[in-house]
Amino acid sequence: MWNGGMVIRNIIEEMFMNLKIAPFHASSVMVRYGKLDEDHEMVPTGFRDLSQPLKLPGCISFQGKDLPSPVQERSSEAYKIVLLACQKLRLLDGIVVNSFVDLERDVITALLESDHDYPRVCHVGPILRTRSTNVSGSNSECLTWLGNQPRNSVLYVSFGSGGTLSQDQLDELALGLEMSGHKFLWVVRAPSGLANSAYLSAQKEDPLDYLPKGFIDRTKGQGFVVPSWAPQIEVLSHESTGGFLTHCGWNSTLEAIVYGKPMIVWPLFAEQGMNAVMITEQFKVGVRPRGDENKNGIVEREEVAKVVKIVMESDEGRELRRRTEVLKDAAAEALSEDGSSTKALSNLAQEWSNLSGI
Template identity: 35%
Template sequence: MAINNSSGDNLQLNEVIVAMVPWPEHGHLNPLFLLSRFIASHNIPVHFLCLTARNHDLKKRLQGVRRNVTDENLHFCDLSVPKTEAESDKDLLLENLGKSICEKCHLLSKNTKRLVIINDCLMITYIRDLHSIPNIKCYSFHFFSSFVRYSTFRQILHIVDEDQDKLVQELGDEFPTVESTFGPHLEEYIQEEREWKLNSGVVLNSFRELEDKYLDSFAIHAEDITPVWCLGPFHMLLESSVDLLNRSAQHVSLEFLDKQDANSVIFVSFGTTTTLSQEQVNELALGLEQSSHKFIWVVRDADDERLDTENNSEGKDGKVVLPEGFEERVEGRGMVVRNWAPQLEILGHPSTGGFMSHCGWNSCMESISMGVPIASWPVHVDQPYNTVFITNVLKIGISVWKWSRREEIVPAAAIEKAVKTLMGTPEGEEMRQRAVELSNKIKNSVSHGGLARKEMESFISNITDN
């Protein structure tokens, strides 16, 4: 296993060094990358330990942006694995990656009084050798929401909760199950996590005013006294975090939005892990066309599943074929963006009034923080739970299609109805107003003196204090 530390190995002795250990897929990388920049802004050295190809993508994001001087404290430690092994066995790749991470952490621990490790919770299986390092503190990052964490644990541990029971009764087979989302091995993972002795705390991409109820309920019912820090939304950790996107200032989608009325455009994007079938693409195109509403649609295939492959997500040449004549028919009203689009800036633009999304938690947090309601179209894992949270708990969105009918092609009529409801009805406007209220709460929370800001300061103190 070759290790290339782009920051060099001749490190001075530090009071604290932070090693960031992400799960090497982009939905997991991005929040920890933002958290890394936030910690580095406190003059703390941060080493981002990930596959070379993934680090390469992140380095490109820092090229040509207005970098904070403290970004000099952010170091990318490039880890490589043999391609022949990676292509044949993903689990073997992760085992080898875990060995490299542990080797690197051993080296880092010799250059600091305390090595703080922030690891994606999914990496626990592969970094067991960290136990042999004497001067470490480990914090587990959970990429999903407190609502998901509580709802899944509740099913597995058979916890009785009147409010949750009522919600499940109301939704019936629309309430997701562990089997239909995370699969059969979640219980094994939960047991492994509970037996993980190094955990000094949990870090969440959320904020307390949004999910405090589920944080408290989880702690009570799961008998979990591990400290929890809600540091989200991660894209708001740094006041200048939007500078990561400033090179997109002239992106064609933003030029399009500049010409539209307030709240008149729906943004359609399904993240980096979803590939729609050709039949589904055709139905989505027809639904958007028949809705008569303005839209921006990001059309792309899912990222390459091979973890050792350079993603190049911002220049991905998708092979999705749109119906003949579609773009000509919607010209001036709808825009198709192939490959990458500046999602955060699009959601933050005053002309954007809705978001049709797979409801991944990163996208949910971005949409909520920008005050944009969601037409939810979940595909797998935590997304169906997020849909319930968005539509039935927060009431800032609608479901495009029933989760119980997820194996079916979503017809154009359902897509058209969802767009019209979200963008052109009093019901949709009420959702928008609730989303704006939540957005204002977030902005107050992350501002100086706010609850989220105090939580951020508490976390930094926790990892640096003796």
């Protein structure tokens, strides 16, 4: 790529490293959000009350409950803020998205061919960090443990930078991992009633104090528990890691695909519900555990053990792994010298340089 384009590429990559960038399907619902809101009969109190699944251009259908959390309640301030932001999206010349053609081809095609006044959407991904930061001391111990495990034998469990579970759900997840009999590397945070509480305040407690009594001793050798943070890039790229239980943040989703790890999807907030639907039903590289609606959606230990076994040992899990490998290769191709994302970024850089005189 020519020098001015390289400068702009570096700027875009830095932006993506420091922002939570939504995928094409989330961008699609955002640009349609304002018009959907105008139909008061369709969303009388919020998108959670959609009488029919929402069909987006080029996407599978989404239930109202899977749409981003701020749009669930029409009377909330968050709803109004998001609505205003989405209405302004139509004033943009374009949207740069951290995704790639072979991952969301149908959505991209539908947006390009649509008669609606959508902004142009430019795919430049997957753009990811190549290594984690602050890998030292206790954080590196998990990598040492991982290096002593057989190939594809370990399930990595992490809910991202801010995700937390309730105490009841933490207990069930722990006991389900133990029950599965499979090896696991688990990033544990102290429980909370808010799914994103780790974003809101520092975690001062020792998360290990909240695990079921005797869990650490019983799973010694089977699992490795890391308080609060682990070097995710190094874990996902490791040959011993065979699967990823994830909150479905878009960065984590792309990392799983780039490193070829099938997923157990466990969305908590934001657009993660939409991502979970895409991962399981459109990309078909993950499975989703069922929560007990009679127990506030708690995923019980038997269900946890079931989905772990599906991903780690079943024929279905092997097919998930095969499909993930196909997308892994497609991601690498998109970023190659003649790849779709490289060309898209080069064209974008040329346009910007023409405007700025670089």
